[in-house]
Amino acid sequence: MEKNISTATPSSNSRLFKFLIPSFFGLLLFIIPIPYGAMIPLEGLSPINIGIGFLAELIKILIGDNMINIALFVIVTSAILSVLSKFINIKNEFLNSVLNVSPFWLTCRILGAIFISMAVFGFGPEVIKSEITGQTMLGLLPSLLAIFLVSGFLLPLVVDFGLMDLFGTMISKSMYKLFKVPGRSAVDAISSWLGDGTLGIMITNTQYKQGFYTAKEAAIISVCFSLVSLPFSTVIADQLGFMPLFVPFYGTVCLASLACALIMPRIFPLKGFKNTTFNNIEHLKEELVPEGESVIKFGFTKALDRAEVAPSFTTILTNGCKTVIDMYLGLLPLVMAWGTLALIVAEFTPFFNIVSLPIVYVLEFLKIPDAQAAAPAVLVGFTDMFLPSIMISGEGISQVTQFIIGVLSITQLIYLTETGAVILKSDIPLNLKDLFLIFLMRTLIALPIITIIAKILLS
Numbered sequence: 494m495e496k497n498i499s500t501a502t503p504s505s506n507s508r509l510f511k512f513l514i515p516s517f518f519g520l521l522l523f524i525i526p527i528p529y530g531a532m533i534p535l536e537g538l539s540p541i542n543i544g545i546g547f548l549a550e551l552i553k554i555l556i557g558d559n560m561i562n563i564a565l566f567v568i569v570t571s572a573i574l575s576v577l578s579k580f581i582n583i584k585n586e587f588l589n590s591v592l593n594v595s596p597f598w599l600t601c602r603i604l605g606a607i608f609i610s611m612a613v614f615g616f617g618p619e620v621i622k623s624e625i626t627g628q629t630m631l632g633l634l635p636s637l638l639a640i641f642l643v644s645g646f647l648l649p650l651v652v653d654f655g656l657m658d659l660f661g662t663m664i665s666k667s668m669y670k671l672f673k674v675p676g677r678s679a680v681d682a683i684s685s686w687l688g689d690g691t692l693g694i695m696i697t698n699t700q701y702k703q704g705f706y707t708a709k710e711a712a713i714i715s716v717c718f719s720l721v722s723l724p725f726s727t728v729i730a731d732q733l734g735f736m737p738l739f740v741p742f743y744g745t746v747c748l749a750s751l752a753c754a755l756i757m758p759r760i761f762p763l764k765g766f767k768n769t770t771f772n773n774i775e776h777l778k779e780e781l782v783p784e785g786e787s788v789i790k791f792g793f794t795k796a797l798d799r800a801e802v803a804p805s806f807t808t809i810l811t812n813g814c815k816t817v818i819d820m821y822l823g824l825l826p827l828v829m830a831w832g833t834l835a836l837i838v839a840e841f842t843p844f845f846n847i848v849s850l851p852i853v854y855v856l857e858f859l860k861i862p863d864a865q866a867a868a869p870a871v872l873v874g875f876t877d878m879f880l881p882s883i884m885i886s887g888e889g890i891s892q893v894t895q896f897i898i899g900v901l902s903i904t905q906l907i908y909l910t911e912t913g914a915v916i917l918k919s920d921i922p923l924n925l926k927d928l929f930l931i932f933l934m935r936t937l938i939a940l941p942i943i944t945i946i947a948k949i950l951l952s
Contacts, residue, residue, distance in 0.1 A: 512800035519650035572606035605826030646813035655796030662792030693719035832910035835876035
């Protein structure tokens, strides 16, 4: 018979502490927002943030402008070592898997090294080094460097010691019914919402590789639950002058995102993904709560079981180093290369003006003011989250239109300069075509909802 906590043996007490202590820090770091900005008088800290976000901001503040130099070193080193790996035999299996990549990925790493060198040292074509392309990407890299560093080592606190098992068991029934995903995915969503969208994707990818999610579940979670963080959303609202209306502004984001999360798993393309696990490993499904047993008690038991087989500190440290190296050498060059190319297309070519012509008719059908000016901003969000609000922030654009585009740009969720690149680099089986289709579907679902709310609020 299972023992109660009150009659626990020393061995079960040890198991209890192995769950409680790491999970407590996991809650503080990934889920519970604290007003760090109010407690620590440092310029650049968000007024309220989760612990991971606070640590990332602290690293950026302490290292300052050297973050760009670190990014330059990492991306150039990645390109050089990847080229050398074609001529030398790398015996270390991990390093070989990180560096010895296909010609396509090698080309991307070389382009990333060229682009960041041009942006930092100011040489080469203006389209690459300008403020609206290469320099914009330089502004994003410090955040990614910091968040990858802290999350790479601290992710096990939420995924390996029972916290996600406890959360997942408690809400598994409703999550499966509503969103077709396990309950543990709620932790991914909360970490994204309060911390960073890329953080949620990293958690999802880790859980997928461990067997907790199928390919379909991982795809749904990464494009429906890895929301843009609250601090990033305030930047968009402030740029468009909606900080006095931030609560309804962000409330509209949440409502539209909820509608997308309810609908997207039931339609193409997500509906067609297979429920297979990563490399066909064992599927670690969330067990249904037995009839007559307390949900909390059962969830607590599952959490303790998970904590009992948690990795050692040495293993966590080793895996953390591998994760950070993989993200730094494998992902940062891609973000720089793809982000710069996407911004060049958006800013220096008429591509989005041309492909957005059909969108004009959609906006006019919805009676959205300034449809001609707003149409390109609807599609350009696929390249970068900030571009849509920049495009419609000028005078002469209706407030209703600015509200709609600002909220939509956050709700669209897929951006090649950040989350899109992280998803494509991950093991989650989503390709570029999938991401663009999902981006379009999210736009079509969210746009009418946002338009109705905007007209009610601002008419």
